[in-house]
Amino acid sequence: MNNVDAIVIGAGQSGLAATHALNARGITPLVLEAGANPVGSWPHYYDSLTLFSPARYSALPGMSFPGDPDHYPHRDEVVDYLRTYAAHLDADLRTGHRVTTVTRSDTFTVRTDQETFTAPIVIAATGGFGRPHRPDLPGLETFTGTVLHVTDYRDPAVFAGQRVIVVGAGNSAVQVATELAAHAEVSLASRTPVSFVPQRPLGRDVHFWFTVTGLDIAPIGRWLPNHVTAPVLDTGIYRAALTAGRPDRRPMFTTLEDDKVTWPDGQVEKIDAIILATGYRPDLPYLRDLGTLASDGTPLHSGGISRTHRGLGYVGLEWQRSLASASLRGVGRDARHVVARLLG
Numbered sequence: 001m002n003n004v005d006a007i008v009i010g011a012g013q014s015g016l017a018a019t020h021a022l023n024a025r026g027i028t029p030l031v032l033e034a035g036a037n038p039v040g041s042w043p044h045y046y047d048s049l050t051l052f053s054p055a056r057y058s059a060l061p062g063m064s065f066p067g068d069p070d071h072y073p074h075r076d077e078v079v080d081y082l083r084t085y086a087a088h089l090d091a092d093l094r095t096g097h098r099v100t101t102v103t104r105s106d107t108f109t110v111r112t113d114q115e116t117f118t119a120p121i122v123i124a125a126t127g128g129f130g131r132p133h134r135p136d137l138p139g140l141e142t143f144t145g146t147v148l149h150v151t152d153y154r155d156p157a158v159f160a161g162q163r164v165i166v167v168g169a170g171n172s173a174v175q176v177a178t179e180l181a182a183h184a185e186v187s188l189a190s191r192t193p194v195s196f197v198p199q200r201p202l203g204r205d206v207h208f209w210f211t212v213t214g215l216d217i218a219p220i221g222r223w224l225p226n227h228v229t230a231p232v233l234d235t236g237i238y239r240a241a242l243t244a245g246r247p248d249r250r251p252m253f254t255t256l257e258d259d260k261v262t263w264p265d266g267q268v269e270k271i272d273a274i275i276l277a278t279g280y281r282p283d284l285p286y287l288r289d290l291g292t293l294a295s296d297g298t299p300l301h302s303g304g305i306s307r308t309h310r311g312l313g314y315v316g317l318e319w320q321r322s323l324a325s326a327s328l329r330g331v332g333r334d335a336r337h338v339v340a341r342l343l344g
Contacts, residue, residue, distance in 0.1 A: 004030045005119060006029040006121040006122070007030045009099050009110070010040070010127065010316075012039065012316070014315040014316025015031055016060060018338070019089050022123075028091060031091045032110070033096075034097065035096075040082065041127060050073070050074050051328075054205050054207065057205070058078075060085055066081065097113070099286045107119065124313070128282055133149075134276055139257050143258070144259045146274070147274045147276070159273055160184060161184060163271050163272050164180055165188075165261065167252075170232065175238070178237070189249075190249070190252060197232070210323075216329070219321055251264050281298065282314075303338075304317065311342060
């Protein structure tokens with residue numbers, strides 16, 4: 001059994017930010033990553049994914065995002081950036097090490113599918129990509145068409161000529177539905193209407209205004225209901241697409257049966273595929289034996305600090321401390337806060 005000063009679980013953007021924060025305090029952590037590379041879930045997102053924040057607001061602490069600071073990076077640019085960032089950190093970074101359980105007596109014991117380690121500090125930074133949220137929609141379990149979460153969506157050409165419903169009202173839902181509408185007949189179904197925020201009000205990207213007003217770091221998450229849907233950032237393209245009916249936006253369907261959907265107005269039609277752009281939940285199965293998770297699998301924490309176990313922290317949870325908490329621009333701030341609290 002190997003004893004180390006601190007263990008970071010996950011080497012995506014959150015884990016790398018946590019590692020940087022530990023380095024700043026003179027600690028070289030052990031970083032355990034289940035995948036083959038320290039890039040998190042980014043390579044697995046859909047092919048056309050482009051950030052809604054420009055490069056100048058999409059960097060982790062200590063390293064600027066390359067290229068024009070006002071451009072909006074593509075998925076593959078983020079992958080390259082994270083790989084480069086990881087190479088500059090002072091860490092014992094072990095890929096191909098999936099954490100299976102974390103327990104505690106006097107210190108934490110972290111077991112992987114290969115080795116076992118102990119440490120007084122553990123930071124869970126595994127995000128939610130491994131736990132896509134699949135809502136309990138009426139008849140979904142009996143639907144005979146294709147059902148997939150946006151986690152498994154890659155390219156619109158697969159759905160050419162089909163009748164498709166995209167479920168959701170957030171950025172990914174609108175982006176995917178609009179892309180698909182050039183290849184298929186698409187409806188965007190959601191319980192609430194889509195809300196838009198201009199991408200560049202008064203000629204500046206909205207993230208500039210988030211920063212200068214302090215909204216980006218405001219602890220507004222504590223007053224919001226769980227899993228609130230963030231508004232869609234839009235240059236005008238997405239609003240225009242929905243206004244033109246490509247895709248059209250509809251209230252959530254009432255039932256699914258076989259390969260048919262019933263809409264609230266009573267219309268029944270055949271559907272080929274349903275894509276669930278319904279978000280994620282914290283992916284922390286390795287903490288189950290520790291007794292620090294609520295019944296729904298979410299961690300019991302305050303601002304990323306465990307309420308049940310001293311020395312346990314989290315980075316990358318949605319609305320952890322602010323609206324930016326689960327983003328590239330926000331995980332660095334949260335990581336510094338969590339590390340300071342854990343060491344303090």
